[in-house]
Amino acid sequence: MKYVMIGFGVAGVAAIEAIRSVDKTGEVILVGDDPHGFYSRPGLAYYLTGELHDKALYPRTSDDFRRMKFSVVRGQVTKILRENQTLEIKDRPLLSYDRLLIAVGAQAIRLKVPGADLEGVLKLDHMEDAKRILKHARRGQTAVVSGGGITALELVEGLIARGMKVHYLLRGDRYWSNVLDEQESKIVEHSLQKEGVKLHYHSELVEVTGRNGQVTGVRLQDDKILKCDMVAYAIGIRPRVDLAKQAGLEIDRGILVNEYLQTNDPNIYAAGDVAQVYDPSTGTSIIDSLWTPARQQGYAAGLNMAGKKTKYTKSVPFNVTRLAGLTTTIIGTVGRGKDEDLLGIARGDSETWRQLPDAIVAQSGFEVNNLRLVVGEKTLLGAIIMGDQKLSFPLEKIVTGNMDISSMRESLLTPNANVGDIVADFWTKNQTVAGHA
Numbered sequence: 001m002k003y004v005m006i007g008f009g010v011a012g013v014a015a016i017e018a019i020r021s022v023d024k025t026g027e028v029i030l031v032g033d034d035p036h037g038f039y040s041r042p043g044l045a046y047y048l049t050g051e052l053h054d055k056a057l058y059p060r061t062s063d064d065f066r067r068m069k070f071s072v073v074r075g076q077v078t079k080i081l082r083e084n085q086t087l088e089i090k091d092r093p094l095l096s097y098d099r100l101l102i103a104v105g106a107q108a109i110r111l112k113v114p115g116a117d118l119e120g121v122l123k124l125d126h127m128e129d130a131k132r133i134l135k136h137a138r139r140g141q142t143a144v145v146s147g148g149g150i151t152a153l154e155l156v157e158g159l160i161a162r163g164m165k166v167h168y169l170l171r172g173d174r175y176w177s178n179v180l181d182e183q184e185s186k187i188v189e190h191s192l193q194k195e196g197v198k199l200h201y202h203s204e205l206v207e208v209t210g211r212n213g214q215v216t217g218v219r220l221q222d223d224k225i226l227k228c229d230m231v232a233y234a235i236g237i238r239p240r241v242d243l244a245k246q247a248g249l250e251i252d253r254g255i256l257v258n259e260y261l262q263t264n265d266p267n268i269y270a271a272g273d274v275a276q277v278y279d280p281s282t283g284t285s286i287i288d289s290l291w292t293p294a295r296q297q298g299y300a301a302g303l304n305m306a307g308k309k310t311k312y313t314k315s316v317p318f319n320v321t322r323l324a325g326l327t328t329t330i331i332g333t334v335g336r337g338k339d340e341d342l343l344g345i346a347r348g349d350s351e352t353w354r355q356l357p358d359a360i361v362a363q364s365g366f367e368v369n370n371l372r373l374v375v376g377e378k379t380l381l382g383a384i385i386m387g388d389q390k391l392s393f394p395l396e397k398i399v400t401g402n403m404d405i406s407s408m409r410e411s412l413l414t415p416n417a418n419v420g421d422i423v424a425d426f427w428t429k430n431q432t433v434a435g436h437a
């Protein structure tokens with residue numbers, strides 16, 4: 001059996017691990033076009049701020065890869081020829097496959113305004129982008145950041161850490177409006193302002209101005225000009241569906257796969273940011289842009305490719321991130337609607353977070369620590385924990401384990417309830433039930 005993965009990301013690597021757990025002798029080949037190989041993309045934010053060296057972003061050593069027994073072809077796949085089960089790879093010979101995994105991820109949506117191709121207009125998609133940003137960042141100079149979600153904040157914080165003055169443009173009246181509530185957005189915005197970031201609400205970038213090919217400023221929709229030396233943007237991502245589309249595979253927003261991660265071609269699978277995965281429990285197909293689901297999907301795809309039929313069960317999406325210096329854990333369903341600052345899904349995001357049913361919210365908030373719970377009939381549907389993370393582990397278990405919260409539901413919904421204490425008390429009494437004594 002000859003297995004081929006396209007994409008040297010977490011989904012592709014996890015698929016190889018799974019294949020090797022079943023098939024020790026089959027031929028395994030990974031084709032990847034990122035010159036930096038496999039690294040932690042969420043870690044790029046910490047590389048930008050200077051908290052991590054780029055060498056710390058590589059989760060696997062070459063010894064690990066040797067043990068997994070696969071070969072790497074450095075190159076870009078340009079076509080999938082399904083009729084004879086081969087791949088066209090730029091400047092390389094054709095490569096045949098018996099089972100193929102498409103794990104090519106998603107890419108940043110490009111800024112499309114006049115001046116967007118000037119030197120100094122930058123996005124954060126991969127390692128090379130991060131290096132480019134660091135090359136351009138100069139202490140004392142000014143940057144304008146446009147966009148939303150986690151990546152826009154990572155840009156803001158990275159540039160502040162590098163000593164730049166930062167203007168952050170928001171199209172609407174608050175940050176990440178379809179995941180955070182007003183209070184949470186305010187906490188993030190205040191924290192940014194304290195770091196010296198200048199926030200511009202109801203502001204849309206309509207042109208990047210330049211001289212001699214270099215950025216000199218941005219023009220906003222009200223003709224206001226902000227002078228700057230760099231423009232960084234994060235306006236959403238799009239799954240890389242081109243290869244699949246050209247090959248005639250079924251696509252929607254991502255490549256459509258069933259619960260076995262299989263496309264409409266039984267020899268071709270898809271996993272990770274590029275896949276739109278069918279979830280039998282809801283009857284919908286969902287896109288996640290999260291590291292852990294990408295790894296889990298890649299692993300399940302690998303098992304299926306090697307003949308061990310395994311359903312991928314979507315787990316409750318969970319992300320621990322940092323928003324303007326505040327550790328923030330997002331679990332389950334917490335928001336709804338559309339965010340004006342994003343054209344698609346954001347990095348580190350899940351479509352599930354916005355499928356908020358009519359549920360009740362219980363919340364305790366302080367200036368920097370904030371806890372919001374989305375309370376269903378018998379279970380918690382979601383939670384956002386900002387700042388103090390004492391309750392993030394119990395809440396992860398309560399939400400993902402669908403624990404029956406009937407005994408605390410009424411107290412949670414009492415006006416001015418101390419939600420944190422109630423959850424802590426519930427957890428102390430019930431953790432044995434959850435198997436975490």
Ligand SMILES: Cc1cc2nc3c(=O)[nH]c(=O)nc-3n(C[C@H](O)[C@H](O)[C@H](O)COP(=O)(O)OP(=O)(O)OC[C@H]3O[C@@H](n4cnc5c(N)ncnc54)[C@H](O)[C@@H]3O)c2cc1C
Nearest residue numbers: 007009010011033041076077104105272273289290291348
């Ligand atoms: C800046 C940033 C911040 C993030 N923050 C978070 C976070 O806080 N939490 C979280 O959970 N997730 C976060 N993510 C998202 C997370 O990194 C992704 O969900 C995960 O990396 C997806 O893995 P993947 O294997 O599907 O795709 P990727 O990691 O994108 O890998 C796909 C690979 O395929 C290669 N490729 C593409 N096309 C071709 C082709 N034609 N031929 C050959 N190779 C090809 C690409 O170069 C790439 O190496 C962040 C991502 C970024 C970039």
